[in-house]
Every structure is written in C-alpha cells, then in structure tokens.
Amino acid sequence: MISQRAQNVQPSATLKVTGRAKELKREGKSIVSLSAGEPDFKTPAYICDAAIEAINGGQHGYTMNPGTPELRDAIAAKLKRDNGLEYEPSQIICSNGAKQSVGFALLATVNPGDEVIIPAPFWVSYPEMTRLAEGTSVIVRTSFENDFRLTKTQLEASITDKTKVLILCSPSNPTGSCYTKEDLEGLAEVLRKYPDVIIISDEIYEYIVFEEKHVSILNVAPDLKDRVVLVNGFSKGFAMTGWRLGYLAAHPDVVKAVSKIQSQETSAPSSISQAAGLAAYTNDLSEVHAMRDEFKKRRDFMVQSLNSIEGVSCFTPGGAFYVFPDVSKYLGSKKPDGGSVETSTDLCLYLLDEFGLACVPGDAFGEPNGLRMSYAAGMEELKDAMERFKSGLNTLA
Numbered sequence: 001m002i003s004q005r006a007q008n009v010q011p012s013a014t015l016k017v018t019g020r021a022k023e024l025k026r027e028g029k030s031i032v033s034l035s036a037g038e039p040d041f042k043t044p045a046y047i048c049d050a051a052i053e054a055i056n057g058g059q060h061g062y063t064m065n066p067g068t069p070e071l072r073d074a075i076a077a078k079l080k081r082d083n084g085l086e087y088e089p090s091q092i093i094c095s096n097g098a099k100q101s102v103g104f105a106l107l108a109t110v111n112p113g114d115e116v117i118i119p120a121p122f123w124v125s126y127p128e129m130t131r132l133a134e135g136t137s138v139i140v141r142t143s144f145e146n147d148f149r150l151t152k153t154q155l156e157a158s159i160t161d162k163t164k165v166l167i168l169c170s171p172s173n174p175t176g177s178c179y180t181k182e183d184l185e186g187l188a189e190v191l192r193k194y195p196d197v198i199i200i201s202d203e204i205y206e207y208i209v210f211e212e213k214h215v216s217i218l219n220v221a222p223d224l225k226d227r228v229v230l231v232n233g234f235s236k237g238f239a240m241t242g243w244r245l246g247y248l249a250a251h252p253d254v255v256k257a258v259s260k261i262q263s264q265e266t267s268a269p270s271s272i273s274q275a276a277g278l279a280a281y282t283n284d285l286s287e288v289h290a291m292r293d294e295f296k297k298r299r300d301f302m303v304q305s306l307n308s309i310e311g312v313s314c315f316t317p318g319g320a321f322y323v324f325p326d327v328s329k330y331l332g333s334k335k336p337d338g339g340s341v342e343t344s345t346d347l348c349l350y351l352l353d354e355f356g357l358a359c360v361p362g363d364a365f366g367e368p369n370g371l372r373m374s375y376a377a378g379m380e381e382l383k384d385a386m387e388r389f390k391s392g393l394n395t396l397a
Helices: 004-007 013-026 045-056 068-083 098-109 123-132 152-160 181-191 222-227 252-265 271-282 286-307 344-355 377-394
Strands: 092-095 117-118 136-141 163-171 198-202 227-235 246-249 371-374
Touching: 013 344, 068 092, 068 246, 092 098, 092 117, 092 181, 092 252, 098 123, 098 163, 098 198, 098 222, 098 227, 098 246, 117 123, 117 152, 123 136, 123 246, 136 152, 152 181, 152 246, 163 181, 181 222, 198 222, 246 252, 286 377, 344 377
Parallel strands: 117 136, 117 163, 163 198, 198 227
Antiparallel strands: 092 246, 227 246
C-alpha cells in the first residue's frame, strides 16, 4: 500500500527525541529537554498585533501563490538593507517555512541521479529532501578542529560530473558554526570552476550571530548570484516557528519552477502569517537583538560548562542556539548495569531514560562523535541540564 518513496524516507531524529521526551514527561518523569530547535521566547507583540489586525480586517482569503506583493517588497527591501543584496520582488517566493523552500528548491533543480553535496554535521532534513528529489547525497564529513566548516579542499574533492547542488547552512544547525568571509571566498574560488553547480544557502539563523556580522556567500561572491538559491525565514530570529513562514530568493527560472511546484503542493502561506511577516521586516530589530543577546549569555554558559567536564570538548559557536560537543571519549564506555554505550545514540538514550536529559545524537547529523544541545531554554533549566549531563557521564566507566 505504501510507496517506496515514503518507505525510504527516515523520520526526523530531532522530532523523535522531542516526542520521546514529551512522552516521558506525561508519565510524570522530570525531563529537561535540549532537543528542540525552537526559541523559547514569545513572538514580539507588534508582530502578533499585525496578525490580529489582519484577522479583524478580513484578510482571510488566499493570497497570490508567491506571497503578497507587500511582503515580497518588504523582503526585497530587507535583503538590500541588511545584506546589501539586490533582488526584485519577482525573484522572491514565500513559503510555509524555510524547510519548504529548501525542499522545493531541490525538487526544482535536481534530477534522478544528480549529486547533492551536504557537509556534515548537517541538518537532518537535507539528505531526506534529496532522497525525495531522487538525488544522491554526497556527505562530506568536516572536522571538529575546523569548527565543522567545509574547506575548499574538501569541496573540490567532492565535486564530480554528477554534482548538481551544494547545500550550505550558516549559521549552522546543528553546530552553530558560522562560515567566515575567508571560508566563503575559498569555496567560491572552487565553485567558479564548475558553472553548473547550484548553491542552496540556508541562512535561517541570520539574526542570531554573536561576535561578527552575518556573511552570505553572495556578499563575497556576487558573481555567483544566478546560481545561488538564498533561503531564509522568520521562525528563528523572530521566534515565529509556529507561524510557518519562509522564503527563497533566486534566479527567475528557479523561482518560476518552485512557484509551479508550490502551486500544486501547498499554494501560498497563510495570509495572516504573511501580515505578521510584513510587520517583522518593517519594524526595528530591537527585540530581535535582545533575544540574540540573551542567547549569547546562554552560549557562553554552555561552552564553559561543557569544557569543564572531563573528556568533553566544545568549541565556541558563532551563531544559532546550539552547541555540539565532542563526546567521543565516552563512546565505548560501560553503563552501571554492564551494558555499553557504543554510539552517540546510545548515550542520548541513556541520558534521557536514566537522567531525564534530552539531547539529539550526532549520529542523526552525520557526526557520530558529537551530540546537539539546544540552549533555547531558560538559564535555570540549562544549569539543571549541565548537572544531569555531568552526573550521567560520571556513571560511565
């Protein structure tokens, strides 16, 4: 009854862990969850007010498939204001979340057998989206020593005559790592040799960058613009995860192809969410910056706490709200009951079941030596989480 396509796709590991944690919580167990990639802040009031006004004003109908002209105008203005990028509103299509934009971009550009280069650790959905597009994922494992950033040497070695797409995510989910100007210049140097390779640049965490200003590959290589699909959205920076609103900006041919797919699969995003997104991009960013500053305090606490634990190493991520510590020294260890912890998945399940701490195993992201912890939680909760984490590791021999 079920298609082979559906059988081939794996469920999201992050949602699986989050669901297990919620299940244990319903059973009355004390759970601290660092598994969800979702800000713990409320959507700013001015955005909510704009949505309420849209509801009361009767904005209840379908909008144009690519999104309202007003929102696409605002996105084009934002791209110029914040990123120094010139896009016509006709080069922008709004979607039901940035995830949809990435998925539809792959459907619009990848043919069966085409290769998609995905640096690891990767966001769990990239390989599965590639599978749905009938492409082949080429996973390139990056290194802890380089803060899990793809190097130009690795990129060059991964490109073949079947390569169609490179996916970049900066700031990164799951590591929080940010590509530097120099990193991107090196990648661009390689990409110029291969004019048929498309770059999907996922910049959904753009507003959560701590020490440096966000840098897009288009800022260092504007000559690649016709080959770049820029993906962004409102969920992370504005704490609008449930509003389901994202967008992509790209060459008109890509936008036209994505628009056709979207018209048949989902049509435009919610009219109310689009009104909220318009308010987000046409007001000041003071509340966004306040959230970012709070995330930075939490990041600093998490990095310091993790590096104080024997056998754990954690670099300082430049953005997003994740840390990705190396726990390889605990893999292969023994639990008190005599069982073993062979993988990061084993470790995360042990921490969840025995110590009530939910993290996502690095196995899910293509990096078996690490695990992802989200610090989108209050400081007291994070302190509790670090105590549970340390206690759990101390029981392993």
